[in-house]
Amino acid sequence: IHAIVDRWDSDVARTVTISRRHALEQIESRAEKYEIDCGFRRCSLYRYATSDDAKEFLEREYPASLEAALPVRQEEKLPFPLLHLCGPVVVLENQAQFDPHAYVSGLARISAGQGCRIFENARVVELDTSKRIVYTEKGKVKAKEIVLATHSPIDFHLVQAEMIVNREYGIAARIERSSFPPGIFWEKGTEQLSIRNLEVDQQTFLISVGGAYKTGQEDATTNLDRLEAATRTYFKRCEIAFRWSAQNYRAADDLPYIGRDASGCFVATGFQTDGLVYGTLAAAIIADEIGGSNNVFASLYKADRFSPIKGAKRMAEETKGVLTSLVKDYLLGQEIIPLSQLMPNTAAMVEFENETLAVYRDKNGKLYAVSPVCTHLKCKVHWNDVESSWDCPCHGSRFAPDGTIIEGPATEPLTQKFLHKR
Template sequence: MDTTSVWRATAPKAALPSLQGDIATDVVIVGGGITGVTLALNLAEQGIPAVLLEARDAGFGSTGNSTGNLYETVSRGIHRIIDRWDKDVAHAVTVARREAVDQIERRVQKYGIGCGFRRCALYRYATSEEGKERVEKEYQGSLDAGLRVRWEPSLPPPFHPPHGQVMVLDNQAQFHPQAYVRELARQAAGHGCLIFEDSMVLEVDTDQRVVRTVRGKVSAKHIVLATHSPKGLHLVQAGMVVNREYGLATRIEKDGFPAGIFWGSGVDRISARELGVDDETYLICVGEEHKTGQEDANINLDRLEAAAAAHFHVRDIAFRWSAQNYAAADSLPYIGKDATGCFIATGFETDGLTWGTVAASIITDEIIGRDNLFAPLVKPSRFSPVKGAKGLVEENVAVLKSFIKDYVTDRPGIPLSQLMPGKGDIVKVAGESLAAYMDPNGNLLLVSPVCTHMKCKVHWNSVEKSWDCPCHGSRFAPDGTVIEGPATEPLQRHFLQDVE
């Protein structure tokens, strides 16, 4: 199955070179999503020498697999931040995120970025009786956080009648995230930042302040890990829940869906929006979240397709994809320097486009020595055992279950002879457990099933043809190559003649 997102399929290429040789600079940024590229342009505009390294191409990861929605609230509910912190912190969150959305709009206008940026309303509604209480609680939480929300009695066509009233937050925004980030990268490069694509980082030496790729290295005063989850071992990884969420896009008639961000809560948790690009119009639906490596990806994608069909009569699907998100234990992201001395930016949940822009501003301010009032709230060194207790327990239980399932009970493997073309599974070969994938032509790839990050055992993702770690979210290609960190080393390759 092709899992290219509608964003990646419809955006122009940035066409930037790869790193060749050694460079010394002030700041090295690892990761070319919205966080890293925004930071690159921030620094370039300040005249600060910087180098950005992207493993594939600008916007390849979470940015290119997102919803394309921008908003000052948070998707899981601003009331959760009030519950774990207080009204003042929730208000500070909305102010910081509002300024980030405004910053994106200013840059779109300044640089003439063709990314379809538009202001629109955000609608929250209940898809079933189970969702009514959540919407009502979020309405009160939004008022407490200083948001100007209002009630509407219904939704526009083609929505089914909601269960209860519809909460509306005006003046939010939408854009094409991949188109935005790729043009931002070109602008940053034009302002003097050295941006390299196809330059996967293999090692981050925090002591020597050196970042290495296969064809070069960068020495810098500051290292910024703008990689969603920071590469390597970082304390914050122990307190984050790692999830995957699925998306799809179907072609619809122009003006066949109302403008806006639509979030449904209830038995079906689904986000919907319209996208017009390249003389085509798409309906985008996102939902069906689950912990990485712990459920059958095909089942979750099927559930999303069923929900889209039930709510919007979706039948012919043009694009299917998924994205990974990291949820901090206390509902606030981690932005700033951590114990390794590197800058990190993680824990964005499903709100990364706006949080990434906030993070770039915070890190820019710290590098140039400018005060940022929001920075102390999200510093990685904060410790909130009470506020984050639920999240910490949830993640640690998930990790413990994976260890018990895979090590204590010795997760069973199938005989290699039962592995079918196009499938992946844990197999037994000469008494040894290996992660095996057979491509559609019958070619076999064997790798170690042990994640190189923290030694959990990987699980097969049947939708994206990858080995996913259920502990901290590392993902690997069938041949063991790292797709997504925090792991930096590939899974060890094995060959049939060596293990038989």
């Protein structure tokens, strides 16, 4: 919150928290009205520091939250013992937890029952915004209005210039029933964790998510290891049952982009890690606009705002990271090794017939070679050794070892290359 107060002002921060509360109430009332079994429950959010730097952060966050009209209070302790707690705990009540997949599937079922047509597994590859046609890999859809509700709109879109791309890992560790209290716990310290418990099929898990790292710029294994180590400070010998990851996009000025863009389409993106709340808010704003009524929150989030001053510092830091990566890649190059040194289940840049190729050797020895040049705007991809993918540091496109697109904004796969002598 204090970032929004500093960058904008406390009126904006207050409007953000009010709009988010409305969205949360909509989720709750829909789950109830349509009897969606998504385990919606109200609970408290606890924010606490485990280092001196983080303590300072929370000391700024508490008054900013009050300025933004959030009903926060400070407590001395967490509802469980934690040795390295630094300073007071900031508690915000009346937050919520639910199973997002169950909720969204429930909404999809109800919408389909009311005549809404949903096409899955049909990636959008082209847009004709003037004729309002969306081309997918399997066919085209014509509509009066197009809503680009996506991480990053395909091809080139102005919002890409102002968005920061991160990945985050999540793990679920099996724990004893009732060994962790209900609530959402955000630790800020050497690591940044978001922790909560989950009961499913008579098993209890500790869900731990965190440690955002820059897509295509940082080492994925190190980040996952750090998340696991930080989680074990809570449950030393817990068994990690599941691991996963997700990507998020954050606007440099901290507010999502919701509304019409320059082409006349609607866009809904830059939700950071708050997609369910901001997604719900975006649906309400865009539905109102299509229906011809005014939404009081629309002007705050409008998608054609560009606020280079507000996001300047963060964008400068971000651009520095991307530029450093570009300079390294194009001037110094990523480390290149001979193909013979490429071990099974690893990937590297390999020189072959005077060309640098991105090559992965799978665990059975099979080789996959592709061009390292991202098909979006020509940055160079980097290997992600946790998820076996080529990730682009510039706008977050990701590709499988054979070049297939995992996620955009790129719409073309990496060019496949062949490693036999010509």
